[in-house]
Amino acid sequence: MNATGQIPDSSNSAxxxxxxxxxxxxxxxxxxxxxGCPLAYLDNAASSQRPRQVLDAIQHYYCHDHSNVHRGVHTLSHRATEAYEGAREKVRKFINARSVTEIVFTRGTTDAINLVADSLGRDFSADDEILISHMEHHSNIVPWQLLCEKTGAQLKVAPINRQGELLLDDCLALMSDKTRLVAIAHVSNALGTINPVERLIPAARDRNIPVLVDGAQAIPHQAIDVQALDCDFYAFSSHKMCGPTGIGVLYGKQQWLERMPPYQGGGDMILSVSFEQTLYNELPYRFEAGTPNIAGAIGLGAAIDYLDTIGMASIAAYEADLLTYATSAISELPGIRLIGTAAEKAGVISFNVDDIHPHDLGTVLDHQGVAIRTGHHCAMPVMEFFGIPGTARASLAFYNNRQDIDQLVEGLKLAIRMFQ
Ligand SMILES: Cc1ncc(COP(=O)(O)O)c(C=O)c1O
Incomplete structure (x- = not known):
């Protein structure tokens, strides 16, 4: 897909x-x-792989610069702080945020969403509603359910159609003066659907409702510009974009972060502490209690450098071409049912084959060197909607190629023969 969320036309032969x-x-x-077979890694929606440049950056940090950040007067602490804060600036630039004060390092998307639920949601009440969609990952469902349990707020769910597309008009109709937040995936991990966030966000803005976008599956595949999107929050994980595990980002508009209470208490998030009163630190440190994942941030910064050298536009065009190739090859197999056939899709192909259990497909494919994911993909409501226990899911990255897809297709043919 391109910067406007459209899949580029790959019909020409170039x-x-x-x-x-x-x-x-x-x-x-x-x-x-x-x-005994070459690895075809097609489980990128679960976690991507890391290039040598990211591994080297982490090793260099630990071999030369490691110390705790922010409060040291010695050289190593200065170097570690510079590298950590340098990574924050790389993230800012990558998503075109206005200021580094809007970039909060978290443990990942899940942690970022929990931060917003806990902090923004602290004054929600039984009169309030939170609007999500039917295709959310559990990470964008359960934190809101926990908040509803605590505050009495109501969770509203926007419906989807049989192609796995958001019913935008129904979604807009569910917005009311009770809605305190809309929380929606940019791209569905189970279906590959690209949601029309560029239409949804202005509609929410007209009603003064903030929007949190779960960008876990979008950020590895397209250029993200949070100012152009005008979202209030954007959450993502480093490990899905060639960076290390255990680190992610919450982008939050300054105006929201400024009025939100701290998420967790501890070191680094304070200006001063006494038993009578604690004064909280400025943004974004107010939301980063305790020693952060310094090496993780530096690795994420290196991943961003790496993606930048390739260019997100090239990545989007390449993956769109590969998705077209893979979808057409898989669709031709006997007994295939694609789950998720939205007009706007990113590189996720979810499918079932007759009544072969997805785990059996995954096991046969593993014997052929092909790594895919099988099961509910942390999106059980999506599976329930389609009346299935789970799917087999192949998910693409820019380092995949047509040989990987051919190997997947050959593996599927073998599985079909075995289980017929
Ligand atoms: C759409 C979506 N949201 C949230 C998450 C959770 O990400 P993490 O486990 O890195 O916190 C995932 C992970 O697969 C995802 O695909």
């Missing part, structure tokens, strides 16, 4: 310019055999 061979050379993990 293949997008991205040096896949050179890129694959940057990813050591891809060059191994699994069960």
């Amino acid at each position: 293949r997008p310019a991205l040096d896949n061979d050179r890129i694959r050379g940057d990813f050591p993990i891809l060059h191994q055999s699994i069960n």
Whole structure:
């Protein structure tokens, strides 16, 4: 998809310019055999792989610069602080936030959403509503359910259609003067649907409702500009965009973060502490209690540098082409049912084959060196909507190629023969 969320036309025969061979050379993990076959890693929606540049940055930090950040007077602490805060600036630039004060490092998307639920939601009451969609990941459902349990607020769910698309008009109709927040996935991890956030956000804005976008599955695949989107919050995880695990980002508009109470208490989030009164630190440190994941932030910064050298526009065009190729090859197999056939889709292909259990498909594919995910993908309401226990899901990254897809298709043919 491109910056406006559209999938580029890949019908012409010209293949997008991205040096896949050179890129694959940057990813050591891809060059191994699994069960005697070359690895075809197609589980990128669960977690992506890391290029050598990210691994090197983390190793360099631990070998040369590690110390605790922010409060040291010695050289290593200065270096660690510079690298950590440098990573924050890289994130700011990557998503075009106005200021680094709007970039809060979290443990990941889940932690970022819980932060907003806990902090923004602290004054919600039984008169309030939170609006989500039917295709959310559990990480964008359960924190709101917990908040509803605590405050008596109501959770409203916008419906989807059989293609796995958000019913936008129904969603807008569910917004009222009771709605305190809309929380919606930019891209569905189970279906690949790209939600029309650029239409939803202005409609919410007209009604003075803030919008949190769960960007976990969008940020690895397209350029994100939070100012152009005009979202109030944008949450994402480093490990899905070639960075380390255990770190992610909550972007929050300054006007919201300023009025939100701290999420967790401890070191770094204070200006002064006495038993009578504690004064909280300025943004974004107010939301970063305790020693942060310094190496994680530095690794995320290196991942951003890496993605920038390839260019998000090239990544989006390349993946759109690969998605078209994969969707057409998989659709031709006998007994295939695609789950998620939205007009606007990112590189996720969820499917079932006749009544073969997805876990059986996944196991046969693993024997062929192909890594996919099977199950409910932390989106049980989506599975319930389609009346299935789960799906097999192949998910793409820019380091995948047509050979990976061919290997997947051959593996599926074998599984179909075995279970027929
Ligand atoms: C759409 C979506 N939201 C949230 C998450 C949770 O991300 P994390 O486990 O990195 O916090 C995921 C993970 O798969 C996801 O796909």
